[in-house]
Amino acid sequence: MSFLVVEGLVVGYGEARVLHGVDLSVAEGEICAILGPNGAGKTTLLRALSGMVRARGVIRLGGTALTGRPPDAVARLGVAHVPEGRGTFMPLTVEENLRLGAFVRRGGREVEDDLDRVCSWFPPLRDRLGQVAGSLSGGEQQMLALGRALMLRPKVLLLDEPSLGLAPLVTRELFRIVQAINQEERTTVVVVEQNAHLALGVARQAHVLETGRIVLSGTAERIRADEQVAQSYLGYRV
Amino acid sequence: MTQVEDAGVDARPERRRPRWTPTGRRRAAVAALLAAALYAPFQLVPFHVFQLTMVLVYAVALLGLNLLVGHAGQISLGHGAFFAVGAYTAAVLTHGPGLPYPLTLPAAAVVAFLLGLAFGVPAVRLRGLYLALVTLAMAIFLVPLLKRFEGVTGGSMGLTLPKPGPPAWSGLAEDQWLYFLALAVAVASFALVGSLLRSRVGRALHALRDDEGAAEVMGVRLPAYKTLAFAWSAMFAGVAGCVYTWVIGFVSPDSFTVNLSITLLAGLVVGGLGSTAGPVLGALFVMFVPSIAQDLNEAAPGVILGLLIIAVMYVAPTGLAGLAGRLIRKIPRKE
Secondary structure (H helix, E strand, O other): OEEEEEEEEEEEEOOEEEEEEEEEEEEOOOEEEEEOOOOOOHHHHHHHHOOOOOOEEEEEEOOEEOOOOOHHHHHHOOEEEEOOOOOOOOOOEHHHHHHHHOHHHOOOHHHHHHHHHHHHHOHHHHOOOOOEHHHOOHHHHHHHHHHHHHOOOOOEEEEEOOOOOOOHHHHHHHHHHHHHHHHHHOOEEEEEEOOHHHHHHHOOEEEEEEOOEEEEEEEHHHHHHOHHHHHHHHOOOO | OHHHHHOOOOOOOOOOOOOOOOHHHHHHHHHHHHHHHHHHHHOOOHHHHHHHHHHHHHHHHHHHHHHHHHHOOOOOOOHHHHHHHHHHHHHHHHHOOOOOHHHHHHHHHHHHHHHHHHHHHHHHHOOHHHHHHHHHHHHHHHHHHHHHOHHHHOHHHOEEOOOOOOOHHHOOOHHHHHHHHHHHHHHHHHHHHHHHHHOHHHHHHHHHHHOHHHHHHOOOOHHHHHHHHHHHHHHHHHHHHHHHHHHHOEEOHHHHOHHHHHHHHHHHHHHOOOOOOHHHHHHHHHHHHHHHHHHHOOOOHHHHHHHHHHHHHHHOOOHHHHHHHHHHHHOOOOO
16 A cells, blocks of 8 residues: 555756656555666655655645645654755754754653654764754764654655765664664655665665656665666666 | 664663753853842943943844844844834834833834734745845835824934833932833843743744754744744844833934944844844944944044954954853863
């Protein structure tokens, strides 16, 4: 049963069209990877899903139409977006960043519990709650971005290039945590990645996006196995 | 990354507090400052009491501007206009219907708030230089407008009003009474803004200042918060304007030129954007530095003032508040 459904999604910035009718469906509780080269429209696709850019077409989350809703309304419906470049609020403390993640939930006991839960997913954050987020390392900032998104108690987690600028070891660890979160909390995850190898390691379904169109879809195993197709579309070895 | 390995294993240990807690020290500083503020008017000559009163007035105006510029990351080159609107609301209501002065304060606050709300609407769509231009236009527009509606505003001649007199029980002189009125308004305003900033609303403002896109996907409604930031900010400028009218007892269009708006913004930046002490230090700067510049060189006070601003920004790019913070942190602490 599809949880997140995208049909005929068209997005353009001014004159330039970036997405030309993308169809996508993600089952509840699964990890879905969007792969593709630079400029394929991966980030734009996520931005359209969270309402940051205007899109035409259909986006539905569990039967609720998302198209045309502003980002704050989409967040209220349980979509957490970890934007490109992480969107860390640098001058604020780690704790303030995390609390902003739960902004739409208006506080209360549950938020305090979730703050604790996030800290147990990412122990380094617990030690740095009072520290300014700008002083964190890249890996810690990515943990913070993930943790902040979890503070929403999201139904869907949108991750934009979590590996960007991080050491391979750190990235692998992050993907392991994403997978654990997905399994334990049944959070649906859509992850955009250039590092196809990593993404295919955790995803069940994968889609290859090229110049605004989905050119290849299938299970992660199939895409990984289809080396020739992957090479020609992704431009690198999987 | 070895630390991450034990994710989820340790079941909820006590959440650690930040190592460096400035709260205690900050409380002590505020208490000391308040004590000094209560004591000062009994030690100073009336003219100096008047000067301190004006510092309090500017501090409230800068507090409002700081909310908008320092905390919400928007810009206003026209805050003098909100200040003027507060001042004129108080003056007109006292002059015409003869409203008792304590009631002019909420009136000025409401009028400035509504005007800020109206100007917050373009702020939703405009950014940076474009927003600066619109707010600058507001400040330019105001003076001729005040002169034009002579029947209400007194035109170029302005309005002269009786100053609030001290009640007999207080045993205070007029300048002291005005000082304490201004102090009460300032303390209440700072407390209000402080609690606003510590709340969820404050976090939303900081988020939209630091990264609009990320704030928006957290669920912060940008249009609502930007508009409200403008309105609150204008409200405090209006409140300051009202107290100005009480203290000076006279309003005229030429007291509220574009120059006032620019001075307020410059004062805030010199004092320290986004810090609590910034508006106070900025108010001291706005009040005293122009006259110091005048003393240094009577022919070109503007040049001296400009050079002083450049010097401060060169030495303390985060404003005087930032400089003070840096110096305080250098003092070794006993464990």
